[in-house]
Amino acid sequence: xxxxxxxxxxxxxxxxxxxxxxxxxxxxxxxxxxxxxxxxxxxxxxxxxxxxxxxxxxxxxxxxxxxxxxxxxxxxxxxxxxxxxxxxxxxxxxxxxxxxxxxxxxxxxxxxxxxxxxxxxxxxxxxxxxxxxxxxxxxxxxxxxxxxxxxxxxxxxxxxxxxxxxxxxxxxxxxxxxxxxxxxxxxxxxxxxxxxxxxxxxxxxxxxxxxxxxxxxxxxxxxxxxxxx
Amino acid sequence: xxxxxxxxxxxxxxxxxxxxxxxxxxxxxxxxxxxxxxxxxxxxxxxxxxxxxxxxxxxxxxxxxxxxxxxxxxxxxxxxxxxxxxxxxxxxxxxxxxxxxxxxxxxxxxxxxxxxxxxxxxxxxxxxxxxxxxxxxxxxxxxxxxxxxxxxxxxxxxxxxxxxxxxxxxxxxxxxxxxxxxxxxxxxxxxxxxxxxxxxxxxxxxxxxxxxxxxxxxxxxxxxxxxx
Numbered sequence: 001x002x003x004x005x006x007x008x009x010x011x012x013x014x015x016x017x018x019x020x021x022x023x024x025x026x027x028x029x030x031x032x033x034x035x036x037x038x039x040x041x042x043x044x045x046x047x048x049x050x051x052x053x054x055x056x057x058x059x060x061x062x063x064x065x066x067x068x069x070x071x072x073x074x075x076x077x078x079x080x081x082x083x084x085x086x087x088x089x090x091x092x093x094x095x096x097x098x099x100x101x102x103x104x105x106x107x108x109x110x111x112x113x114x115x116x117x118x119x120x121x122x123x124x125x126x127x128x129x130x131x132x133x134x135x136x137x138x139x140x141x142x143x144x145x146x147x148x149x150x151x152x153x154x155x156x157x158x159x160x161x162x163x164x165x166x167x168x169x170x171x172x173x174x175x176x177x178x179x180x181x182x183x184x185x186x187x188x189x190x191x192x193x194x195x196x197x198x199x200x201x202x203x204x205x206x207x208x209x210x211x212x213x214x215x216x217x218x219x220x221x222x223x224x225x226x227x228x229x
Numbered sequence: 230x231x232x233x234x235x236x237x238x239x240x241x242x243x244x245x246x247x248x249x250x251x252x253x254x255x256x257x258x259x260x261x262x263x264x265x266x267x268x269x270x271x272x273x274x275x276x277x278x279x280x281x282x283x284x285x286x287x288x289x290x291x292x293x294x295x296x297x298x299x300x301x302x303x304x305x306x307x308x309x310x311x312x313x314x315x316x317x318x319x320x321x322x323x324x325x326x327x328x329x330x331x332x333x334x335x336x337x338x339x340x341x342x343x344x345x346x347x348x349x350x351x352x353x354x355x356x357x358x359x360x361x362x363x364x365x366x367x368x369x370x371x372x373x374x375x376x377x378x379x380x381x382x383x384x385x386x387x388x389x390x391x392x393x394x395x396x397x398x399x400x401x402x403x404x405x406x407x408x409x410x411x412x413x414x415x416x417x418x419x420x421x422x423x424x425x426x427x428x429x430x431x432x433x434x435x436x437x438x439x440x441x442x443x444x445x446x447x448x449x450x451x452x453x454x455x456x457x
Contacts, residue, residue: 041338077371077372077433078371079370079371079372080371105337105416105420105422105424106416108417108420131407131409153365153366153376154376154407154408154409156369157365157366157367157368157369158367158368158369158370158371159366159367159368160367184367186366186367187366187367190366214340215338216314216338216340216426217370218370218415218416218424219411219413219415219424219425219426219427219428219430220369220409220410220411220413220426220427220428221340221409221426222310222340222341222342222353222383222405222406222409222410222426222427222428223340223341223342223350223351223353223405223406224342224405224407224409225342225404225405225407
């Protein structure tokens with residue numbers, strides 16, 4: 001089971017200050033919403049055979065522009081291949097994506113066609129692969145730490161990808177919301193989650209900002225830098 | 230030395246001698262004590278070969294000296310990145326590539342670290358040496374995979390000629406790779422794509438046998454050796 005770390009009051013104050021500063025910056029960039037710009041790669045975790053709707057605006061009632069492919073599952077090995085997208089903005093749990101593509105090298109089949117233009121998709125169907133080993137309270141390297149593995153492991157395992165969904169993004173950072181119910185026991189047991197990461201969320205869920213996002217599905221990224229000590 | 234077709238006893242003796250001579254003290258001691266050890270035998274290959282998709286022309290050798298067993302299993306592997314992940318291979322609006330030498334590469338995505346400050350991300354390979362690996366909790370790419378427990382040293386192709394050698398200024402990168410150069414499954418041999426951006430990959434059609442040769446072991450020394 002994931003465990004909480006106890007943070008000192010001064011640490012909490014710093015976390016609040018950083019969060020407020022960040023929120024101010026985000027709002028300053030958009031007078032109408034919490035929209036923020038980013039530049040990260042993400043994968044489509046959609047199991048509905050009909051695919052994932054891409055919409056003209058960041059809400060579930062907006063016009064459907066096209067579809068993104070569902071997860072391809074290798075019938076023999078069970079390996080999964082997901083559609084890959086570039087994420088350029090977020091707005092209240094919705095993400096502006098473009099240049100979607102299949103990964104024919106992984107499926108072993110011809111590239112499947114899908115919508116490749118810009119549009120909005122729900123973050124509940126997007127996942128990222130972060131090679132960071134620290135999750136933070138805000139998208140800043142100096143922000144307080146809210147998530148870490150006891151053994152210093154990185155967050156890019158299949159289990160961690162499955163357990164998280166994209167909640168927000170800014171610059172080269174992604175905010176991921178994890179659900180303990182989707183994490184295997186051996187992962188939950190070694191996760192250290194601080195109380196601020198759970199604040200305002202249903203039981204069993206927590207959020208953290210992570211960087212070192214690797215957009216390669218078939219391998220890791222060798223140039224994102226070493227881990228924090 | 231080509232290990233394919235070599236008698237197991239000779240292969241074991243050869244690879245064990247490499248570990249004892251060129252591996253770390255801990256790796257050598259572990260082998261003497263009968264611990265499972267993996268040797269990577271690298272043949273220097275250009276990142277541009279095979280349209281930048283990498284080549285399975287290296288060997289990963291699993292040495293098991295337990296209880297006098299002295300078994301050896303040899304698997305094809307790729308220990309160098311393909312130029313498909315190089316910024317130099319990216320098509321440009323005017324036609325061609327960022328670097329004309331990469332015209333024959335099937336570009337995929339950009340990956341690497343700019344270690345010489347020229348604005349180009351440089352492809353990296355794991356530097357020869359000994360690394361302690363552990364199985365990655367939670368799997369990787371839906372399979373077992375292995376990650377170094379300490380920071381790895383990368384060599385970067387800073388002049389973009391597809392090779393990692395003394396003609397690359399500032400090629401030794403102590404920070405950029407972190408622990409990211411894993412051992413994981415690569416594309417099947419028939420598809421001719423190794424999926425290596427610096428990782429050590431074993432073709433998926435041989436990966437099950439590779440994992441079986443490891444058993445349930447969680448940590449091992451990996452001794453990577455540059456060959457001809």
